[in-house]
Amino acid sequence: AQSVTQPDIHITVSEGASLELRCNYSYGATPYLFWYVQSPGQGLQLLLKYFSGDTLVQGIKGFEAEFKRSQSSFNLRKPSVHWSDAAEYFCAVARTNAGKSTFGDGTTLTVKP
């Protein structure tokens, strides 16, 4: 079965600083990979996804992620964080693109002014 590990439970960065959220997955074949963001009291919103092709994918709100097969990783990055990016971020993996995913435990991002 596939699994996802997000090693950082909580990250604090200053506004304007760069951000990297880590995600490691366990799956035998090439997985479908996703990053979602959840604002307090809200549902999840897709930031970006990787199915195949270019290993660097661009998403909404200035986020990008890089798929590294050799490291089984799919880390999320943003060059300059805004206060509105404070939220919880979830990495997810799926065997197919049929809308059934396994989620990591999430990383809570705090942005300092």
Added chain:
Amino acid sequence: NAGVTQTPKFQVLKTGQSMTLQCAQDMNHEYMSWYRQDPGMGLRLIHYSVGAGITDQGEVPNGYNVSRSTTEDFPLRLLSAAPSQTSVYFCASSPDPGTSGGGTQYFGPGTRLTVL
């Protein structure tokens, strides 16, 4: 489009009571899922449907029933509520895998359930 809607937003039950959490989507998505989210944990899949009349169990199905009589609706039934079912419940829908949006899940706003 309203997207994915869930009712109620909040619910308090007593142990042993039953209830149905409603989920509807207006995007004509074939795939729908129910997840629960507990503090410090990610989302865990309860039940899943690939179309009307077809459902399957997820990671944590015990204590929950689903049915899918229409494409739009995917209700989740708690048969006899237990305190361990206190959680936030999210419904999600997803387009056909053969489309460009395949794999992307669209989430409802959630139902916060407390079982006393």
